[in-house]
Amino acid sequence: MTALRAPAGRTEFEALGGVAVVLTEDPGRLDEACAEVRGQVGLIEAACSRFRDDSELAAVNASAGTETVVGELFARAVDAALRGAELSDGDVDFTCGASLDAVGYDRDFEELRAAGVTVVLEGYVPAPGWRAVSWDRSRRALRIPAGSRLDFGATAKALAADIAAQRAHAAVGCGVLVSLSGDLAMAGPAPEGGWRVRVADDHRAADDAPGQTITLAGGGLATSSTTVRRWKAREGELHHVLDPATGCPAESCWRTVSVAAATCLDANIAATASLVRGAAAQSWLEQLRLPARLVRHDGTAITTAGWPDGHEAHEAHEAHDAGRAP
Amino acid sequence: MDARIRRSVLARDGALGRIGTLTRRITVASVAGALVLMAGFAHLLPTHLPHVSTSQNGAGSSGLQGPQSGPGGGNGPSQVTSGGS
Numbered sequence: 575m576t577a578l579r580a581p582a583g584r585t586e587f588e589a590l591g592g593v594a595v596v597l598t599e600d601p602g603r604l605d606e607a608c609a610e611v612r613g614q615v616g617l618i619e620a621a622c623s624r625f626r627d628d629s630e631l632a633a634v635n636a637s638a639g640t641e642t643v644v645g646e647l648f649a650r651a652v653d654a655a656l657r658g659a660e661l662s663d664g665d666v667d668f669t670c671g672a673s674l675d676a677v678g679y680d681r682d683f684e685e686l687r688a689a690g691v692t693v694v695l696e697g698y699v700p701a702p703g704w705r706a707v708s709w710d711r712s713r714r715a716l717r718i719p720a721g722s723r724l725d726f727g728a729t730a731k732a733l734a735a736d737i738a739a740q741r742a743h744a745a746v747g748c749g750v751l752v753s754l755s756g757d758l759a760m761a762g763p764a765p766e767g768g769w770r771v772r773v774a775d776d777h778r779a780a781d782d783a784p785g786q787t788i789t790l791a792g793g794g795l796a797t798s799s800t801t802v803r804r805w806k807a808r809e810g811e812l813h814h815v816l817d818p819a820t821g822c823p824a825e826s827c828w829r830t831v832s833v834a835a836a837t838c839l840d841a842n843i844a845a846t847a848s849l850v851r852g853a854a855a856q857s858w859l860e861q862l863r864l865p866a867r868l869v870r871h872d873g874t875a876i877t878t879a880g881w882p883d884g885h886e887a888h889e890a891h892e893a894h895d896a897g898r899a900p
Numbered sequence: 901m902d903a904r905i906r907r908s909v910l911a912r913d914g915a916l917g918r919i920g921t922l923t924r925r926i927t928v929a930s931v932a933g934a935l936v937l938m939a940g941f942a943h944l945l946p947t948h949l950p951h952v953s954t955s956q957n958g959a960g961s962s963g964l965q966g967p968q969s970g971p972g973g974g975n976g977p978s979q980v981t982s983g984g985s
Contacts, residue, residue, distance in 0.1 A: 584979060592985040661964050755985035771971075772978035777985050785983070787974040793967035799984025832982060836965035844964055862963065865970045879966070882973040 582765055583607075589615045590731055592755025593778060596742070599749035599765050607742040607750050614741060615754065618734035621648045622726045624671060631724060635671060639720030641708070649714045651726050654733040654839050659704035662847035667818035670701040671723025676821060677812050678805060692806045698821035727814070732796055732842035735759035739838075753777070758795040759838035773832045773867060775801045784873060786884035794838030798845040799830040815849045824850045830869040831855065834881070840864075 583604030586595045589612075596611050598604045623629040630648045644652070655668035674680070676699040678691075701722075708717040718724060736759045739752040743761035751760045751769050756777025760769060768789030772781055776799070779785065800813040800823070817824045831848040835841035844864050848855035856878060859866045865881040877883060 582979060595980045597979055751980065753980045753982065756981060756983045757985075758980065758982050768972060768974070769980070770974050770976065770978045772981040772983075774981055774983040777981050777983035779981055779983055781978055781981075785981075787976070787978050788971040789974040790967075790971050791969045793969075795971070795982050797982045797984055802984035830984060834967045834971050836967055840964045863966045864964060865967065880970040882971055884973075 582769075587612070590619060590734070590754055593753075594755070595751075595753040597751040597753075597769065598742075598746060599763060600746070603746035603748055607746045610742040610745045611738040611752050614734055614738040617647055618651070618730055618737075621645065622651050622730040624674075624723075624725050624727070631726065634716060634718065635723045638718050638722050641715050641717045644714050644716055646714070649711065650737075651730045651733060652709060652716060653711070654729045655724075655726055656704060656707075656709065657839070658729045658843040658846075662843055662850075664704060664818060665847040665850040666728050666843050667701045667704050668724050668726055668729065669704055669707060669718065669722055670816055670818050670821070671725040672721070673699045673701050673816050673818070673821035674725055674727075674814065675699075675723065677816070677823065678807060679803075679812075679814055692808060695807050695809055700821045701816075701818035703818070728798075728846045729839060729842060731755060732757045732759075732794070732838040735838040736794065756797050757838050757842055758790070760790060760792045760794070764791040771795060773797060775799050775830045775869070786867065786875075786882075788882055788884075790834065793834060793836050794841040795832065795834045796838055796842035796845045797830060797832040798842070798849050800824070800826065800849060801829050815846065817850055824852075826850065826852045827870060828852070828855065828868045829871050831866060833859065833864050833866040835864055 581601060583598040583601035584595065585604055585608050586593050588594070594611065594615060596604065596608045598607045619626070621630045624631055626632060630644060634642050634644065658666040659668060676697065677695065702719045706719045731754050735752050735754045735757050739750050739759035739761040742750040742752065749760070749762035749764050751758060758771065768791045770787060771790055772785055772787050774783050774785030777797070798815060800815055803814040804811050813823045815824045816822065826849045828849055831845045833841045833844040833848070835844060844859065844862070844866065848859060848866065848868065851858060856868065856876060859878040863879045866878045867875055867881050869875045
């Protein structure tokens, strides 16, 4: 029997290169929660956008090789990025800004997509590596290697979702879910039966697109995919998830990875690192006890650490049990 | 000292001189080459020791944390979609 659920408040708006969604357990508090989220999104964009000339990140990149004292929100983004780099053994590396520029991702993706340009590659640029960054947290003093550029793409959005959900919940008192381009953070009590979330390749996908519907009671959920942010080069199609060691788009056996974790930040770190790690990600996620859904290029999926089985997952398990290659 | 011995001594001294000249030239070329290489790759040398502080709100050593309660199975229309962007 399906439990009756009170309708939650829901609104959405364009932000950070995707769709932002705000859900509130109490529909009457939606506007107030949305205002908090919009405010937080504006702050993170002003601090961490790689495509805004007036962002704090642009100033840091322009000052590569010299020390820059940054603001508190930017400092939290640095902390988050360092957490991602350290806990993924460098698979998620925020020093890959020049690597992304080299493969043509040097402007807002919507501009890249709208322009329909075919990128001419002049070579891949490996990331200098997060260990080359000097960070004095007490003074918020940051120095990145000369000639390098930072990109917080993998972690800043997730951090923003976590902060926005917490602040919105503190402001309105009821349960809140915030999604920023498909990276979800929840704070406060969930509705009875949990938040109903569709997991798919694209966060803009319709409800009937291939995927799986799950319920969540708290924490964070993030999905990384190589299927959405793609563009053309003479050498073939490229995507934005790079292997920091080489600067090349990661050649993963997965097209999409979704991970549930205590925070959206940790979920995003694990999902992005899993794309880079490829086949080794399954055992890594199991070891960390992180529930995840990993989708192969043929659409079959495997799950880890208690992620509920969906139709696709059953197929994948059967294929695995039959000894077919993953 | 007869003429034969004198010629031998002169030949020996001449050979030693040529070897000395060659050694000096090799030394000068090596030093010059090293200087050129140092100048060419100086930008790759660190100018300071990297210092990553993670003591406050940083990467920490806690590891990636799983959710307090894992996702459950769901059906019916969803409220939001998680996917790539």
